[in-house]
Amino acid sequence: MTQVLVLGGTGEARALASGLVDRGVAVTSSLAGRVADPRLPAGAVRIGGFGGPEGLARWLSGHGTVAVVDATHPFAERIGASAVEGARRADVPLLRLQRPGWQQGPGDDWHWADSLGEAAELVETLGDRIFLTSGRQGLSAFARCTRPWFLARCVDPPEPPLPPRLEVLLGRGPYTVAGETALLRKHRIDVLVTKDSGGDMTTAKLTAARREGVPVVVVRRPERPPAHTVADVDAALAWVSAILGT
Template structure:
C-alpha cells in the first residue's frame, strides 16, 4: 500500500511517525511538503517538496505513483489544497481522509469576536484597540495594510511578504509558546487586541490564556470548511486506524 500524506503540520509528522512503527508489510509512505518554510522538520518516510499543479496535477501524481490512500493533513487554513485533494481523489478514485486538529473553544472570561476572513477581522479592529498582536502568519497582511491608525506586532516563522501595515514590527518566532512568554509579549508591547486564526492545538494556545487574563479582546478567524463528503478525524492515531482498515480491505467511511 502507498500512502500519500499532504503534510507540513505537527499532526502530519506525528502520523508519519506512527506509520513508521506500524507492522504492515509493504507499507510505503510519502510525505508531501509545500515548500513554503525554508527549513522544515522532515518526517520519517519519503519526502517530496513543492506543489502538484492543482487538482489535475495531483490526480496525475496519484495515478503515476500508484497511491492507494490520500491523507490531507495540511493546516486547517490551507483551504485550497483541501478542495484540490478532494477533487483529485475523486478523479483518481483514491480514498481520502482529512486529518484536522480540533479547533479552539472559548471559555469563561474570553472576549472573542469571530470573523469569517482576514478582511472581516481587519474591519473589526478599529473598534477594539490600537496596538495589535497579529498572529495570522506572514501571508495575508494585505488585509490589514489600510489600517494606518493602528500599530501591529506581526509574529510569524519567516519574514512577511507583500503589502503590509504601515506601522508594524515583526517578531520572528516559532511555537510552541509558553504562557509566561505570551504574557511578556502582551505587556512589553502594550498590546490591547489579539488577532488569530482558529488553528487549534496546544502550541499557540497560550496567547488565548494570556489575553483572557489581561481582559483583552481576541479576533478569531473561523476555519474554511472541509469539502463535502470528505471523512474527517481529529487525531493522528485515528488516521492510523483508518489507514489500517484500508490496508486490510475493510469498508471506509464515505464509501
C-alpha cells in the same frame, strides 16, 4: 512504491508519518514549500504543488498510492479542495485529519470574523496596539490599517504589502503562557488576532489574553468540501491500517 500520501505541514501530519513509518508503511509527505526551513517528517518528502486536482490525480496513479490523508492546516483551502477532487479522479480513498477548533470559555472576550479582511475592520474599532498571529501571508489584509500599531509574529519574514506601523517578530511555536503574557505586557498589546487553527502548539496566547483581559479577534475556518474526517492521529492510523488490511 508509495502506499500512502500525507498532505502535511502540521504537527499532526508529522506524527502520522512517523507512526506509519514505525509500522513499516511506505509513506510520502507533501509540503507546500511556503516555509523556508520546514520541520521534515519521517519517510519520503516532496515539496511543492501538484498542479491542481488533475496533477494530483496523475501523481497518485503514477506512484501506486492506495490512500491519501489530508493533514494540512485547517486554513489550507486550495489543497483541501484539490485533495478531495484529485483523490476522486484517481479513485483513491481520502481521509481528512483535522484538529478541532478552539472553544471560547469563561473570561474570554472573543470577536469572530469570517475573513482576515473582516478582522482588519474589527481591529480598527477595538484597540491601538495589535498582535497579529495569523501568518505572514495574511498581513496584506491589514496593509490599509494606518492608525493601529502592529506586532506580527511569523516563521519567515513577510513581504509587502504590509501595515505602515509594523514590527515583525520571527518565531515558531510551541509557546508558553508565561512567555506570551510577558510579550503582551512588553508591547502593551490591547488586541490579539488569530485564526481558529486549533491545537495546543499556540493556544498559550489565548490563555494569556484571557488573563490579561485582552480581546481576541478569531478568524473562522473556511468551508472545505465534504470528506471523511477524524480529529486525531490515532484515528488516522487506524483508518490507514483498515485500508491496507493490516
